[in-house]
Amino acid sequence: MEDLIYRVILAGVGVAIIAGILGCFVIWKRMSYFSESISHSALLGVALGVASGFGLQSGLLITAVIFAVIIAYMQNQDYFSNDAILGIFSHIALSLGVIVLSLQGDRTDYFSLLFGDILSVNQGDIVWIYAILISIVSIMIIFWDKLLFVTLNACLAKAEGIQTFIFQTLIMIMIAMTVSVSVQIVGVLLITSMLLIPPAIGRVFSDAPLKMMIFSAFFAILAVIIGVIISLNYDIATGPAIVVVLGVLFIFSQLFRQDN
Amino acid sequence: MSEALISAENIYLEHNEKNVLDNVSFKINTGEFVTLIGPNGAGKSSLIEVLLGLLSATNGKVRRSKKVVIGYTPQNFIPNPFIPISVINFLKLDGKFNQHWFDEVIELCGIESILHNPLKSLSGGELQRVLLTRAMLKKPNLLILDEPVQNLDINGQMLFYRLIETIHETQNCAVLMVSHDLHHVMKRSNKVLCLFHHICCFGQPDTVIRDSQFNDLFADQMDDLLATYEHHHNHCHDH
Numbered sequence: 361m362e363d364l365i366y367r368v369i370l371a372g373v374g375v376a377i378i379a380g381i382l383g384c385f386v387i388w389k390r391m392s393y394f395s396e397s398i399s400h401s402a403l404l405g406v407a408l409g410v411a412s413g414f415g416l417q418s419g420l421l422i423t424a425v426i427f428a429v430i431i432a433y434m435q436n437q438d439y440f441s442n443d444a445i446l447g448i449f450s451h452i453a454l455s456l457g458v459i460v461l462s463l464q465g466d467r468t469d470y471f472s473l474l475f476g477d478i479l480s481v482n483q484g485d486i487v488w489i490y491a492i493l494i495s496i497v498s499i500m501i502i503f504w505d506k507l508l509f510v511t512l513n514a515c516l517a518k519a520e521g522i523q524t525f526i527f528q529t530l531i532m533i534m535i536a537m538t539v540s541v542s543v544q545i546v547g548v549l550l551i552t553s554m555l556l557i558p559p560a561i562g563r564v565f566s567d568a569p570l571k572m573m574i575f576s577a578f579f580a581i582l583a584v585i586i587g588v589i590i591s592l593n594y595d596i597a598t599g600p601a602i603v604v605v606l607g608v609l610f611i612f613s614q615l616f617r618q619d620n
Numbered sequence: 621m622s623e624a625l626i627s628a629e630n631i632y633l634e635h636n637e638k639n640v641l642d643n644v645s646f647k648i649n650t651g652e653f654v655t656l657i658g659p660n661g662a663g664k665s666s667l668i669e670v671l672l673g674l675l676s677a678t679n680g681k682v683r684r685s686k687k688v689v690i691g692y693t694p695q696n697f698i699p700n701p702f703i704p705i706s707v708i709n710f711l712k713l714d715g716k717f718n719q720h721w722f723d724e725v726i727e728l729c730g731i732e733s734i735l736h737n738p739l740k741s742l743s744g745g746e747l748q749r750v751l752l753t754r755a756m757l758k759k760p761n762l763l764i765l766d767e768p769v770q771n772l773d774i775n776g777q778m779l780f781y782r783l784i785e786t787i788h789e790t791q792n793c794a795v796l797m798v799s800h801d802l803h804h805v806m807k808r809s810n811k812v813l814c815l816f817h818h819i820c821c822f823g824q825p826d827t828v829i830r831d832s833q834f835n836d837l838f839a840d841q842m843d844d845l846l847a848t849y850e851h852h853h854n855h856c857h858d859h
Contacts, residue, residue: 388702505714512700512710519672519692522714566704567738 364479365592371481372584374489375545375554378496380562380577382538383555385531387563388511392552393443394431394532397450398539399551401427403457405540406473411464417488420540427453428536432529476547476599478588489541496534507531508569545584546599557606558583561613579609624649625688625762625794626671631680633666640666641677642818648762648794653808656798658815659837664798665695667815668766671796688762691755695766695798697747701740707750708735717757728790729753729783745776749783756787763787765797777801781808802838 386395401423409419427449434445472480500507509517510527518524535555542551562575587602594601627647633640640663648654658664669675671682672692699710711722726732729749734742742750748768755763765784769777785808788795812828814820820833828834 388700390702508703508705509714512703512705512713513697516694516697517714519674519694520714563702563704567706568709569703569705572704 367481367483367486368478368588368592369585371486371489372478372545372588373581374486374493375542376558376580376584377577378489378493378538379542379554380558380580381496381500381573382535383557383559383580384562384569384573384576385507385511386535386552386555387559388569389531391532391535392556393446395535395539395555396552397431397446397453398424398427398536399543399548400450401453401457402539402543402548402551403473404453404460405457406543407457407460407464411460415484416544417485417540420543421492421537423453424536424540425533428532429529432525432532436525471597472547473543474547474549475597476543476545476550476602478545478591478598481544485544492537492541496537499530499534503527503530504570546602547597550599550603553603553606554580557603557610561606561610564613564617579606579613583609623685623687624683625685626690627683628667628671629681629683631667631670631677631682633663633670633675634678635666639817641670644680644815644819646813646819646822648796650761651788651792651794652810653788653795654797654811654813655809656796656813656815657800657802657838658820662816664815665766668764668796668798671764689758689760690762690764691758691760691793692764693748693751693755693766693768695770697751699739699747705739706736707731707739707742710739710750711754711757715754715757717759721759722757725753725756728787729756744771745773745780748772748780752783752787756791760793762794762796765795767798767800769799769801 386392402420405420405423406416407419408414408423409416412419414422431445431449434440435442440448469477506517506522506527507530509520509522510524511531514524514528517527538555539551542554546554558580559572559576561579562572562577565575566572583602583605587605588598590596590605591598591601624647627645629645631641631644644667646654656664656667666675670677672690673682699705705713726735729752731746731749731753734746734750739747739750752763752765752768755765763784768784769780772780784795784797787793809825811823812825813822814828814831814834814837816833816837820837821828821831
């Protein structure tokens with residue numbers, strides 16, 4: 361039991377840090393609908409991962425990244441509105457996922473896919489989560505200025521010689537990576553709140569982008585730990601437990617709002 | 621004769637089967653002050669984008685001198701309001717410069733007092749000065765300013781023009797400024813480039829102001845401006 365709690369907390373904290381970091385970009389770039397669309401591809405990812413034998417995590421990651429790149433490419437063409445592109449791909453992904461899952465003929469546990477099942481986390485998942493965490497933190501350290509500049513004002517960044525399409529796509533790919541590791545913890549339906557609420561709380565206490573990111577990761581960790589404890593003690597799904605904790609923190613945070 | 625900092629050679633730009641730029645050629649030499657004028661939709665911003673390499677011309681060539689360092693301020697810059705970032709952090713974002721130059725430019729542009737304010741809280745005039753500071757931090761020898769005073773009140777415009785003038789005089793920096801304001805254009809430019817897809821005229825202000833194409837384009841504003849000039853339409857110009 362003790363081993364299980366360590367494992368669950370370790371996985372939860374890893375995912376919380378990843379979501380806390382990328383969540384800032386989701387808020388800054390107004391990409392909540394994008395993360396929502398990518399999370400809908402998660403069902404397909406799970407199905408393909410299991411069917412192909414690559415495993416759940418690789419299936420999730422590859423599917424999410426492929427969808428992110430297709431969406432980035434379509435958006436760059438300026439032919440359809442982002443809104444339409446996201447809506448189209450989101451539901452194609454969801455439908456494909458349900459079809460492939462049902463073709464496999466097994467009794468898929470939709471509830472844990474949709475709302476998270478942190479108890480199913482194993483050693484391999486933890487290694488995977490931390491590998492992704494290290495990649496994302498490395499990318500952030502190396503390209504921080506450029507990623508931030510592109511987000512602040514893409515036109516000026518482009519005029520100053522930054523390859524905006526590359527960095528914007530990189531942000532989308534990192535969000536896809538985040539979604540793929542969050543499925544097990546909070547579930548397909550609640551991933552977006554994991555990305556949105558921690559930075560929204562962090563925003564209240566921050567006057568600089570990096571500060572916001574650190575606060576965001578901090579509140580995500582806090583909510584995951586409290587949420588996991590509640591979830592284990594009362595035998596309720598982890599995702600909703602975490603999101604409710606985040607919700608309470610968010611409401612309290614609004615009391616401290618200043619104009620910064 | 622020194623080498624031009626930047627020169628456009630027979631630039632054509634097509635967009636949706638329309639000629640946005642039609643055989644545009646000119647050059648800017650060290651220390652010149654060139655004002656680019658033309659009515660809305662004349663292709664001014666497109667020309668700037670071609671010069672900066674953000675748009676590729678359908679035909680023609682932009683030559684940049686090896687020595688040229690361009691500082692650029694865009695039209696309608698709106699910083700993302702959701703990112704909490706101070707002016708100083710914005711200025712230091714992705715920039716390489718020493719502290720001494722940084723302090724000097726801050727003083728030159730007069731933004732000491734707003735350095736720690738949130739970027740999104742700035743007024744139009746403050747934001748333009750911050751953008752100009754950012755452009756100056758690169759130690760440019762060519763400043764390209766796309767309608768910098770567009771959203772400023774008269775007083776703000778005067779102050780900003782004066783600042784540009786100081787920079788032009790003290791920093792040995794050529795300026796290419798897109799402008800709508802003919803009064804100021806005439807007063808401080810070495811050269812005026814009047815664009816309506818093609819170059820209507822390019823030269824010193826007193827030459828340009830007598831040009832009939834120029835007069836046709838700016839008919840509304842001319843009565844006022846030309847009080848002291850005699851001019852005659854010598855041909856009709858069909859735009």
